Amino acid sequence: xxxxxxxxxxxxxxxxxxxxxxxxxxxxxxxxxxxxxxxxxxxxxxxxxxxxxxxxxxxxxxxxxxxxxxxxxxxxxxxxxxxxxxxxxxxxxxxxxxxxxxxxxxxxxxxxxxxxxxxxxxxxxxxxxxxxxxxxxxxxxxxxxxxxxxxxxxxxxxxxxxxxxxxxxxxxxxxxxxxxxxxxxxxxxxxxxxxxxxxxxxxxxxxxxxxxxxxxxxxxxxxxxxxxxxxxxxxxxxxxxxxxxxxxxxxxxxxxxxxxxxxxxxxxxxxxxxxxxxxxxxxxxxxxxxxxxxxxxxxxxxxxxxxxxxxxxxxxxxxxxxxxxxxxxxxxxxxxxxxxxxxxxxxxxx
Amino acid sequence: xxxxxxxxxxxxxxxxxxxxxxxxxxxxxxxxxxxxxxxxxxxxxxxxxxxxxxxxxxxxxxxxxxxxxxxxxxxxxxxxxxxxxxxxxxxxxxxxxxxxxxxxxxxxxxxxxxxxxxxxxxxxxxxxxxxxxxxxxxxxxxxxxxxxxxxxxxxxxxxxxxxxxxxxxxxxxxxxxxxxxxxxxxxxxxxxxxxxxxxxxxxxxxxxxxxxxxxxxxx
Amino acid sequence: xxxxxxxxxxxxxxxxxxxxxxxxxxxxxxxxxxxxxxxxxxxxxxxxxxxxxxxxxxxxxxxxxxxxxxxxx
Numbered sequence: 001x002x003x004x005x006x007x008x009x010x011x012x013x014x015x016x017x018x019x020x021x022x023x024x025x026x027x028x029x030x031x032x033x034x035x036x037x038x039x040x041x042x043x044x045x046x047x048x049x050x051x052x053x054x055x056x057x058x059x060x061x062x063x064x065x066x067x068x069x070x071x072x073x074x075x076x077x078x079x080x081x082x083x084x085x086x087x088x089x090x091x092x093x094x095x096x097x098x099x100x101x102x103x104x105x106x107x108x109x110x111x112x113x114x115x116x117x118x119x120x121x122x123x124x125x126x127x128x129x130x131x132x133x134x135x136x137x138x139x140x141x142x143x144x145x146x147x148x149x150x151x152x153x154x155x156x157x158x159x160x161x162x163x164x165x166x167x168x169x170x171x172x173x174x175x176x177x178x179x180x181x182x183x184x185x186x187x188x189x190x191x192x193x194x195x196x197x198x199x200x201x202x203x204x205x206x207x208x209x210x211x212x213x214x215x216x217x218x219x220x221x222x223x224x225x226x227x228x229x230x231x232x233x234x235x236x237x238x239x240x241x242x243x244x245x246x247x248x249x250x251x252x253x254x255x256x257x258x259x260x261x262x263x264x265x266x267x268x269x270x271x272x273x274x275x276x277x278x279x280x281x282x283x284x285x286x287x288x289x290x291x292x293x294x295x296x297x298x299x300x301x302x303x304x305x306x307x308x309x310x311x312x313x314x315x316x317x318x319x320x321x322x323x324x325x326x327x328x329x330x331x332x333x334x335x336x337x338x339x340x341x342x343x344x345x346x347x348x349x350x
Numbered sequence: 351x352x353x354x355x356x357x358x359x360x361x362x363x364x365x366x367x368x369x370x371x372x373x374x375x376x377x378x379x380x381x382x383x384x385x386x387x388x389x390x391x392x393x394x395x396x397x398x399x400x401x402x403x404x405x406x407x408x409x410x411x412x413x414x415x416x417x418x419x420x421x422x423x424x425x426x427x428x429x430x431x432x433x434x435x436x437x438x439x440x441x442x443x444x445x446x447x448x449x450x451x452x453x454x455x456x457x458x459x460x461x462x463x464x465x466x467x468x469x470x471x472x473x474x475x476x477x478x479x480x481x482x483x484x485x486x487x488x489x490x491x492x493x494x495x496x497x498x499x500x501x502x503x504x505x506x507x508x509x510x511x512x513x514x515x516x517x518x519x520x521x522x523x524x525x526x527x528x529x530x531x532x533x534x535x536x537x538x539x540x541x542x543x544x545x546x547x548x549x550x551x552x553x554x555x556x557x558x559x560x561x562x563x564x565x566x567x568x569x
Numbered sequence: 570x571x572x573x574x575x576x577x578x579x580x581x582x583x584x585x586x587x588x589x590x591x592x593x594x595x596x597x598x599x600x601x602x603x604x605x606x607x608x609x610x611x612x613x614x615x616x617x618x619x620x621x622x623x624x625x626x627x628x629x630x631x632x633x634x635x636x637x638x639x640x641x642x
Contacts, residue, residue, distance in 0.1 A: 018613075026604070051604060163604035171612050194565050218619045222612040229600060229608045249516035256512055260503040270502050273562045274513065277495060280558045281517050281551070336627060343634055350641060 010328025017322040021170040024314070027151060028053045028115035029158030033108055033123050040128035041095035043077075048087050048110065050118070051158060055081040057114045064089045065145055066106040066124065072098050073109075075143035096136035097128045109145065116151030118158070157312055161230055168226045169315060170322045175219040176244070178326035180283075182334065183212040183251070187279040190272035199345070202268035205275060206258070207337040211330045213251045220244060243286050250278045264345070353440045360436070360444035368452075378416045379459060382408065386463040398471035398533050401464065406526050408460050409485070410518070413453050417493035418510050420445050421501040438567040439560055446494045446556070453486035471533045477541060478532035481525060484548045488521045491552060495559040498566055524548050 032049035048064075055062060064076035064087075078090040087110075097104065105122035156166055186208035193201040223241065224234040235241060257274055261267035368375055385408050393400065432441055461482070465472075472478045496514040500506040528544050530536045600607045 022609070031604075164606040165608045167609045168612050171609070171616060175616070194562075214619070214623055218616050221615050221619065225611050225615060226608060229605055243520070246516050246519050253512045253516055257499070257503070257509060260505060260509060266502065269565060270499055273566050274499050277499075277555075277558050277562055278517055280554055281492065282520060333623070340627065340631055340634065343638075347634065347637055347641070 006328055007332050010325050010332060013321045013325035014329060017170050017174075017318050017325055020318045021167050021322075024154055024156055024318075026052055026164060026166070027155040027158045028112075028118045029160065030108060030110065030118050030120040030123070031160060031163075033120055036123065037125040037127065038091070038093060040093045040097050040126060043090060043092050045088050045090045046108070046124065048089055048108070048120075050085050050087070050110070050115075051163070052115070053112070053118070054084050054114045055087045055112065056084050058112065061113050062087070063111045065109045065143060066091060066126070067109050067145065068099065068104065068106060070098075072140065073143045073145050074141065093126065094136070094139035094141070095128070096130070096132045096139055097126060098133065098136045098140050099128075100131060100133065102129075102131060103127050111148050113149050115149075117148040120160070154314055156315060165226060165229060166315075168222070170318050172219065172222040172226055174319065174322035174326045175215050175222065177323040178330050179212050179215040179219060181323075181327050182208050182215065182330045183247075183279065184283075186212060187276055190275040193268060193272045194276075199264070199268060200342070202272060203338055203341045203345070204334075205272060207334040207341065209251055209254060209275065210337055211334040213248065213255075214333070215326070215330055216244060216248045216251070220248065247282055247286065250282055254278065264348075353437050353443075356436050356440035357444045357447070360440060361448055364444065364448040374419065378412060378456065381415060382412050382456060382460050383463055385412070386460065386467060389464075390467045393468075396468040399530075399535060401468055401471050402530050402533055402535065403526060405460060405464055406485070406522060406529070408464070409453075409457055410489070410522060412456050412460065413486075413489040413493060414511065414514060416452055416456060417449050417490060418497055418500075418507065420449060420494055421497045422506045422510065424501075433567065438564045441567075442494070442498070442559060442563045446490055446559070449490035449494050450487045453490050454483065457482045457486050473534045474532045476532075478529055480545060481528045481532060481548075484528075484545070484552060485521070485525045488525070488548065488552045488555070489518065491555045491559060492518050492521065495555070495563070498563065502566065521548070521551060524551070 029051040030048055031051040034047050035044075038044045038046070059079075059081040062079050062081065064079055065073040066076075067073040074091060074093070076089040077092045080088040080090075082088065089110075103125055106124045106126055108120040108123050109117060110119075111117045159166055186205045189201045189205035189208060192198070193205060220241075223244075227236055227238075227241070228234045231238075254271065254275055258267050258271045261270065389404055389408065390396070393404075396404065493510075493514055496517065497506075497510055500509040500513060503509050524544060524547065527536070528541070528548065531541050531544075600611070
């Protein structure tokens, strides 16, 4: 039992991530609003399609606003709830808007005691014929947005393009993190091999690189599937996609190099040297280059990083354990490979 | 002899050897010229963006060919002789320096040939020269070290390409990016950052090479 | 080992990607229904498939080793 505790821990952590990651509902969101553009000076009706929403519960207390970035807001005059998912909001737009351009994107905000507040950021464009700030200030019935409700149950954030695929954060991203941890471990064992000249250290380096390659391939495939339904293509020539493909090529080359030697000592030595050199040339850049160029991934070229916005505290509760879980499972698979190669090498000696 | 005199003598030996068997050098120069010509025939009209990419791709392939021979083509007896006589760091450094010079020459020639045939889109010559310098040292460091690895195996010429291309791609990306600045394709905001990054990468690779080479050498 | 990973990759490409392709072809857009939940399912299926294929390759390798040991003994 003592020997197995970390394997059991890994499985338990992964089970936890699968349960939490799949069963926790998404926060209520607005998936659609039509028409997307309104005109000033008219009474316009916007049909809103909610996601995971329960508009019919406590529908008298439903409130809605059109909000400007500067905080000015216009409350909906009437709200007709069609069913749990659909509601019709009627806004009385004054003829002049408190903006200095003809067209401006407004944010739609709905608040319900059941679902909490949900937003459609910059989702609705409003056009006015002439700009007149003085008249607008007089006409604009500014509504105070206050006493917004919070949904009480545990939820994951709702993002319009992502939808439920936000859960892939726990199944795709941790594979990369685990891959890096494991490849780093492999590099460390290569260093140990060169210092101590111990054949077992080389076996460990090889086993860990092998698992790293597996995790990398799984990461690329899962990433491609996710990309198809978020960005439209399996392969979008995104910097991170390319860089990780390079990482896989390098580790592929590592195994080709090893395979081309007969002598086990030479194989181990040259392999270790290449492993360290390749790691040193690649890994710093994997962190730096995506930050320099534009990327579709978060955390690069003006995109929001995995900061407060993208990874909220409920997501962290699943995301970080998932990294540890995958690393432990990777180490387990690595250990099996290690034992296999040990067995093979002992057989060769006989 | 201390390491510096060893490096000096080795460097002189490399240059004399190269000068004596001119066919190797002229072979590479011819390789560059014919590649540029083929590229010209196939593209006819080369815009600045394509020019930039083509320059570095031609440079990449020519460099692999030029550097490959540095360890692969030396006979085992000669290596044994060096091993008994010289410090491994001197051997590696002299090859790296020699190859940097060779690649700088190669880069200059590629530039002249490409500029002659397809026009010269470079606006900021200083940055371009700096990029070329950093690029040829980066290529030389990576390829020299990889050729030392590949020389240990039997099918070394295939291995050379397999091992070196993935390792060099990050450097290549930075180079294309930096030289795009000199051509005026990108705004010149973070040139200093990128130059420093490239220099840092070169330094890391040299350091790794110097630390690791003695292990490779031991036979 | 490299071959094992390669096989895992190619098999995943062979099965999972065409499957998602096929599903994407349908006009009702099965994959995008229910807030794209099936994309998550496909991702988990891909991970599962990849690991299973990898384990099968490892298993075969061990069987071969066991056979060798039996022959020696």
